[in-house]
Amino acid sequence: MTSPLDARLATHLAEFRKDGVYKVLNHLDSPQAARVTMEGRGEIIILSSNNYLGLSNDPTVVKAGISGLEHYGAGTASVRFICGTYTIHRQLEAACARLVGTEAALSFVSCWNANEAVPATLLTDRDVVLSDQLNHASIIDAIRLAKSITKCTTGVFQHSDLTDLDRKLSDHREAEVKLVITDGIFSMEGSLANLPGLLDTCRRHGATLMVDDSHATGVLGATGRGTAEHFDLVGEIDIITSTLGKALGGAAGGFVAGSSNLCDYLTQRARPQLFSNALPPTVAASAHAAITTLEAHPERVTTLREQSTYFRNQLTAMGFSPLPGETPIIPVILGETAAAIRMSELLLDEGVFVTGFGYPVVPQGTARVRCQISAAHTRQDLDEALAAFGRAGRSLGLI
Numbered sequence: 001m002t003s004p005l006d007a008r009l010a011t012h013l014a015e016f017r018k019d020g021v022y023k024v025l026n027h028l029d030s031p032q033a034a035r036v037t038m039e040g041r042g043e044i045i046i047l048s049s050n051n052y053l054g055l056s057n058d059p060t061v062v063k064a065g066i067s068g069l070e071h072y073g074a075g076t077a078s079v080r081f082i083c084g085t086y087t088i089h090r091q092l093e094a095a096c097a098r099l100v101g102t103e104a105a106l107s108f109v110s111c112w113n114a115n116e117a118v119p120a121t122l123l124t125d126r127d128v129v130l131s132d133q134l135n136h137a138s139i140i141d142a143i144r145l146a147k148s149i150t151k152c153t154t155g156v157f158q159h160s161d162l163t164d165l166d167r168k169l170s171d172h173r174e175a176e177v178k179l180v181i182t183d184g185i186f187s188m189e190g191s192l193a194n195l196p197g198l199l200d201t202c203r204r205h206g207a208t209l210m211v212d213d214s215h216a217t218g219v220l221g222a223t224g225r226g227t228a229e230h231f232d233l234v235g236e237i238d239i240i241t242s243t244l245g246k247a248l249g250g251a252a253g254g255f256v257a258g259s260s261n262l263c264d265y266l267t268q269r270a271r272p273q274l275f276s277n278a279l280p281p282t283v284a285a286s287a288h289a290a291i292t293t294l295e296a297h298p299e300r301v302t303t304l305r306e307q308s309t310y311f312r313n314q315l316t317a318m319g320f321s322p323l324p325g326e327t328p329i330i331p332v333i334l335g336e337t338a339a340a341i342r343m344s345e346l347l348l349d350e351g352v353f354v355t356g357f358g359y360p361v362v363p364q365g366t367a368r369v370r371c372q373i374s375a376a377h378t379r380q381d382l383d384e385a386l387a388a389f390g391r392a393g394r395s396l397g398l399i
């Protein structure tokens with residue numbers, strides 16, 4: 001007999017299909033690289049991965065993961081404070097802190113977990129947390145959790161609107177701790193937070209600034225140290241969270257970086273630390289190798305920037321309207337959701353994997369295909385992808 005829950009799920013799944021929002025997973029059988037092998041399609045160019053530096057499949061990173069597995073086995077088999085912590089975790093955390101320019105860092109099994117740990121662990125009912133309107137889902141959920149656990153006050157400021165933030169901080173001038181959270185790069189737009197403005201506003205109000213740099217670590221700044229380096233503010237940001245699941249090898253994992261007191265306190269009290277196993281040593285070792293490779297080869301960041309600028313300029317020259325910006329996230333706005341989905345299907349037929357996003361992920365009328373460039377892409381990869389964009393765009397009457 002079908003349970004009430006199963007019946008409900010089946011109804012919703014049928015609705016998703018009818019509304020055209022059902023997500024079909026494409027099956028890959030090769031590592032993330034400029035080109036991947038997709039079931040039923042063979043080799044295709046991928047423009048929808050966060051493998052910004054091309055490190056996922058880098059031999060040094062892969063070998064380090066294997067050595068980590070051989071040296072430490074599969075994992076800690078418990079949480080760190082109970083059964084001990086590995087040298088590789090300490091090495092990774094020191095490397096994360098060095099990279100983003102903070103005193104200390106603490107690793108988590110994902111940046112989702114890292115974000116979830118911060119407000120719920122640090123805030124109280126005497127505090128307020130204010131979040132940019134376009135912040136990542138993990139920050140939104142982290143704040144919901146913090147509100148329910150700590151009874152802190154919460155608020156949202158208009159996207160990148162310093163006047164609105166200033167007003168809301170003034171409204172909460174009595175709060176003991178004021179925590180302001182922003183993404184470094186906003187992933188659907190590829191746009192940057194106004195870090196100098198945010199920092200100035202926070203300082204005037206005695207607020208703490210937390211930046212989720214998941215899309216910017218390894219990407220922004222001359223040497224890939226993130227949004228802070230881009231704005232010449234390394235060492236100035238109170239709390240940085242980031243992922244190891246994008247530019248830094250792409251496996252999984254995240255970290256919180258900040259003062260030694262912050263990381264020590266989270267070690268003592270953050271529930272995802274206290275009640276969940278550590279990052280697998282395989283992943284810690286490959287992420288550590290990704291960071292040292294980045295430090296030794298900052299030219300990867302330069303390549304990424306040059307390839308991104310090239311792709312953006314060529315798309316514009318062809319008559320598309322990519323959102324302006326200076327990041328490897330290049331969204332091409334197509335209007336209605338159906339247009340974005342159709343474009344992404346046509347591109348896949350042409351051998352190029354780019355995901356289309358529509359409402360409610362992005363506002364009505366701004367559906368888009370979002371291209372993400374990697375330092376692993378060659379000019380030939382990009383030129384082939386651009387030619388496919390041209391054919392698909394012409395057949396849809398977009399250019």
Ligand SMILES: Cc1ncc(COP(=O)(O)O)c(C=O)c1O
Binds near residue numbers: 245
């Ligand atoms: C801005 C941002 N924060 C956090 C996350 C979550 O990262 P993780 O995959 O490490 O949980 C993502 C991933 O999509 C992200 O884009």
